Amino acid sequence: xxxxxxxxxxxxxxxxxxxxxxxxxxxxxxxxxxxxxxxxxxxxxxxxxxxxxxxxxxxxxxxxxxxxxxxxxxxxxxxxxxxxxxxxxxxxxxxxxxxxxxxxxxxxxxxxxxxxxxxxxxxxxxxxxxxxxxxxxxxxxxxxxxxxxxxxxxxxxxxxxxxxxxxxxxxxxxxxxxxxxxxxxxxxxxxxxxxxxxxxxxxxxxxxxxxxxxxxxxxxxxxxxxxxxxxxxxxxxxxxxxxxxxxxxxxxxxxxxxxxxxxxxxxxxxxxxxxxxxxxxxxxxxxxxxxxxxxxxxxxxxxxxxxxxxxxxxxxxx
Amino acid sequence: xxxxxxxxxxxxxxxxxxxxxxxxxxxxxxxxxxxxxxxxxxxxxxxxxxxxxxxxxxxxxxxxxxxxxxxxxxxxxxxxxxxxxxxxxxxxxxxxxxxxxxxxxxxxxxxxxxxxxxxxxxxxxxxxxxxxxxxxxxxxxxxxxxxxxxxxxxxxxxxxxxxxxxxxxxxxxxxxxxxxxxxxxxxxxxxxxxxxxxxxxxxxxxxxxxxxxxxxxxxxxxxxxxxxxxxxxxxxxxxxxxxxxxxxxxxxxxxxxxxxxxxxxxxxxxxxxxxxxxxxxxxxxxxxxxxxxxxxxxxxxxxxxxxxxxxxxxxxxxxxxxxxxxxxxxxxxxx
Numbered sequence: 001x002x003x004x005x006x007x008x009x010x011x012x013x014x015x016x017x018x019x020x021x022x023x024x025x026x027x028x029x030x031x032x033x034x035x036x037x038x039x040x041x042x043x044x045x046x047x048x049x050x051x052x053x054x055x056x057x058x059x060x061x062x063x064x065x066x067x068x069x070x071x072x073x074x075x076x077x078x079x080x081x082x083x084x085x086x087x088x089x090x091x092x093x094x095x096x097x098x099x100x101x102x103x104x105x106x107x108x109x110x111x112x113x114x115x116x117x118x119x120x121x122x123x124x125x126x127x128x129x130x131x132x133x134x135x136x137x138x139x140x141x142x143x144x145x146x147x148x149x150x151x152x153x154x155x156x157x158x159x160x161x162x163x164x165x166x167x168x169x170x171x172x173x174x175x176x177x178x179x180x181x182x183x184x185x186x187x188x189x190x191x192x193x194x195x196x197x198x199x200x201x202x203x204x205x206x207x208x209x210x211x212x213x214x215x216x217x218x219x220x221x222x223x224x225x226x227x228x229x230x231x232x233x234x235x236x237x238x239x240x241x242x243x244x245x246x247x248x249x250x251x252x253x254x255x256x257x258x259x260x261x262x263x264x265x266x267x268x269x270x271x272x273x274x275x276x277x278x279x280x281x282x283x284x285x286x287x288x289x290x291x292x293x294x295x296x297x298x299x300x301x302x303x304x305x306x307x308x309x310x311x312x313x314x315x316x317x318x
Numbered sequence: 319x320x321x322x323x324x325x326x327x328x329x330x331x332x333x334x335x336x337x338x339x340x341x342x343x344x345x346x347x348x349x350x351x352x353x354x355x356x357x358x359x360x361x362x363x364x365x366x367x368x369x370x371x372x373x374x375x376x377x378x379x380x381x382x383x384x385x386x387x388x389x390x391x392x393x394x395x396x397x398x399x400x401x402x403x404x405x406x407x408x409x410x411x412x413x414x415x416x417x418x419x420x421x422x423x424x425x426x427x428x429x430x431x432x433x434x435x436x437x438x439x440x441x442x443x444x445x446x447x448x449x450x451x452x453x454x455x456x457x458x459x460x461x462x463x464x465x466x467x468x469x470x471x472x473x474x475x476x477x478x479x480x481x482x483x484x485x486x487x488x489x490x491x492x493x494x495x496x497x498x499x500x501x502x503x504x505x506x507x508x509x510x511x512x513x514x515x516x517x518x519x520x521x522x523x524x525x526x527x528x529x530x531x532x533x534x535x536x537x538x539x540x541x542x543x544x545x546x547x548x549x550x551x552x553x554x555x556x557x558x559x560x561x562x563x564x565x566x567x568x569x570x571x572x573x574x575x576x577x578x579x580x581x582x583x584x585x586x587x588x589x590x591x592x593x594x595x596x597x598x599x600x601x602x603x604x605x606x607x608x609x610x611x612x613x614x615x616x617x618x619x620x621x622x623x624x625x626x627x628x629x630x631x632x633x634x635x636x637x638x639x640x641x642x643x644x645x646x647x648x649x650x651x652x653x
Contacts, residue, residue, distance in 0.1 A: 215421040221376055222416075223409035223436035223487070233435075237426050312426055313471040 001309070001316075005302065012298045019294045020287065024067050027286050033059055034083035034281040057083055070287060079291070080284035082277075089288040092273060097292075099169055100269030103261070104254050106185060107193035112247060115197040119204025119243075120236065126209060134201065141198025146257050150191035150264045157187060167266040188265040192257055196250050203246045207239040214238070241311050248304025252297040321393060322349040323527050324373070324495060329387035331365075331372045334380065342368040342382070344551045344603040347626070352494060355521060355528040357538035357559075359574070360548035363596055366531050369548070370497045374414060375404050392494065410440040413488035417500040419480035423472040430468035433487050440491040455486035459516060478509035482516065489520060496521070499531045514541060536578045539563065544632075547571050550597035550607030553626065557633035565644055567635035569612045572647060606637070614639055614646055 035053045039046060054060045058069060073080050079089035122134040158166035164187050165171065170180045211217065212235055220234040259271030266272065270289060277285035309316040331343035343365045350356050358366040371377050372384050375396060389396040392411065396404060416422040424432055433455070434448035443451060449468065456464035459482040472480055481501060488496060498517060502510035518541060521528050532538050538545065539559060546556040547570065555568040566572045576590040594611035606612070609619040618638050629640040639646065 215416060215418060216424040218376065219416060219422045219484075220424070221408070222374060222414045224405045224407070224439060225409075225435065226405060229435070233427070234424055238424070241426075313428075314425060314473050 005306070008302050008305070012302075015298065016291070016294055020071075020291060021067065023290045024070065024283075024287060025063060027283050028063050028066070030278075030281060032281055034283065035059060037280045037282075038084070070284070074291075079288045082285050083282045084277075084280045084285075089284050092285060093270065093288055093292060096268065096270045096273045099267060100255075100258055100262070100271060102185065103188055103192060103267060103269060104258055106189040107196065107258075108247075108251070108254060110189060110193035111196035111200055111250075114193075115200025116204050116240070116243065118197070119201040120208055120231070120239075122201065122205040123208035123212065124231070131205075134205075138198045138202050141194050142202070144195070146191055146195055147260045147264055149194060150188065150261055153187045153191050154264075167264075169268050184265075184267075188261050188267050191264070192254065192261045195257075196254065199250070200243065200246065204239065204243050207242050208235060211235050211239040237311070241308065244307045244311060245304055248300050248307070251300035251303075252293065255293055255296050321390075323352040323354075323392065324529075325349040325388075325390040326369075326373065327388045327390070329369065329372055329389065330385045331368050331377060331382060332385050333382045338600045340599045341551050341601075341603045342599060343372060346387075346548070346551075346553045348546050348553065348556055350495070350527050350529065353521075353525050353527055354544075355530065355542045357530040357532055357542040357545045358548055359532055359535050359538060359545055361533055361596060363599065364548040365551040365599075366548045367499055368551075370414070370499060370529060370531060374408055374412060374497070375401075376408075406440070409436045409488075409493075410491045411493055412495045412497065413491065413493040414497040414499065415481070415484045415488045415501050418504040419477055419484050420472075420504065422484060423480060425472055428469045428471055429475075429483050429487075433468075433483075433490060436487065437490050451490060452486070455490045456483070458489075458520070459483070459486040461486070477505050478512065481505060481509075481513050485513075485517065485520070489524065489526075492524065493526055495527045495529070497529045497531070500533070501530075502537070503533075510537075535574050547574070551599055551603060552607050552623075552636060553634075554608065554637070555633075555635045556626075557630075557635075561630060561633050565630070567629045567633055567640040567643055568608075568637045569614050569639075569643065569647075570608045572643065614643070 033054070034057065035050050039049055039053065041047075041050070043049075051060075058066060061069070070080060079093070081088055082092060085092075118134050122131045125131050154166045157164045165184050166187070167184075169184055170176050171184075174180065217230060217234055220230045225234075258269060259274055261267065262269045262271035263275055270292070273285065274289040276282075277289065326349065327347050329343055329346045333340040333342055346365070346369055348356070358369060360366045368377070368382075373389050373391075373396065375384070377384060384397060387397065391407070396407065423429065430449060430452060433452040434445060437443055437448040437451050438445065441448070441451070453464045453468055456468065461467060461479060461482050467475075472483075475483060485501075496517070501517065502513050505513060514537070517528065528542075530538050530542055535545070542559055544556065544558050545562050547554050547562075547568065549570045555562065555566065555571045557567070562571060563575065566575055570592070573590070573592040577592065592611055597607045597610070604623050605621060606615070606619040606624055609615040612619065616638065624636050624638045624640075626634050626636045627640070629635045637643065
């Protein structure tokens, strides 16, 4: 197992390099650059100023050289400095990451608990009105985009009902309090989590239905076990194996989905930082974000595999 | 005479699917004494498995439902008791082993857990005691090094070993009735004989009754006291094993016997197949199910279902011509 993880980590290195190369060159092809984003070209001295600033930031170098500099910094554990604010990218990310992880984590927990529970109920009550209505909401949940759902939630719960705040991490001007923060978290977390809830529910339902008809479930009943034990120990344990894979695949989409949700709800996380960096052509910050998301994708694949082997002894012993 | 261990009376099980009614088990009756062994023989879809699943009340509803009859086991009608009471009998007084040991064990749970969960439930033992009991059972069924293997997972065993584990699991609560639903069908031929011998040996040692479900009349011949033959959801013949072989009283049984390969006997040495297709179980069970394939069928057979009548001592048959079958069969063979 240890060797397996080590091997996976080593394989990740060339993948990471490949990702950064591709993104760096694509980002360089965007129209405009960080300097043009900051300096108006209408002023008479603009041309000199732009030239000067480009020279300072190294933007006048050939693109491969810029990449080489960036990698050189990276190897020293430095992600560079924001073109816009001059802060180190690592500290920008470190300041923003907890809010994103909070949003992602809560959305994921909502999606897993609700999705698996509703999926199991749906399968056990197959073809009942409950199953049909869950199926309906499942398809609705999968089909409605995050941002639209987010706006609907804001409209209903903030504007119409006035129950929950529509944006921000906490109420401006007040001292930070957890309960205030959680009140702000509810809407974005549901906006991000519900689509995943729907997909987890559909996968769980399908998986439970398949496992339910297995011979070993009949064996469990023939041994005189009660339905609860048959469901939790014999059906669910097997049915969750494919669901874990789906959860693993979902993690990166959650990270990507958080970008849009953070913009809608002005949730001061990594996603909002990324959007600002893109509009400002702030390539060190863009690259920092890309590197982080690549690491998250690779890490969630690895976690999925490890979870898989925990649940399925046939894989553990190979 | 003491009352039988198991007495099935007029059992009716139907399945409902897409508006059609599938008459899986029609008016099946038989009984079995303690320690006795019998076989239920028939082709796929004849209702033999549904019959025993009905006895265990393991028919899933929907689509299936037990719609009539009584199943007396140790004096109690299993179809009349609550699900909770039934659960105390399943895996405890009546145990079952299944056709495919590859799929009948849960792949993600250790065999130790799968064995102890029912031992703890039925015998009220602690986990430690249940483990000891499980190890004892595993060595009883001839699994080598049971102490080391109890925490292994099903995929770490061969097919024959898995079936041994299934048997150990089934017998761990000392059932008085074991139902073996084609326990050797999925196994290699060499392993088949070992498993049959194992079950026979354990039956003698532990004194339980055994119902063998099989489609192989030849296999069960040396194993059981009596045979029930099922066809199209009906019990068409029931007899002591010798009588059934010497003088079958139903054309289907006769056909089955003729389909068994023999080393000597018939001059041509060719197997005689039963022509035609298995019956459609959606038809109303009010005529002889075998009539469309039966070379001895009369108009009467297509009009009314013959009753299950005694044609010789201990031998029951559901055929209008059961008494004359041996004569007409000889005649057909000569012509």
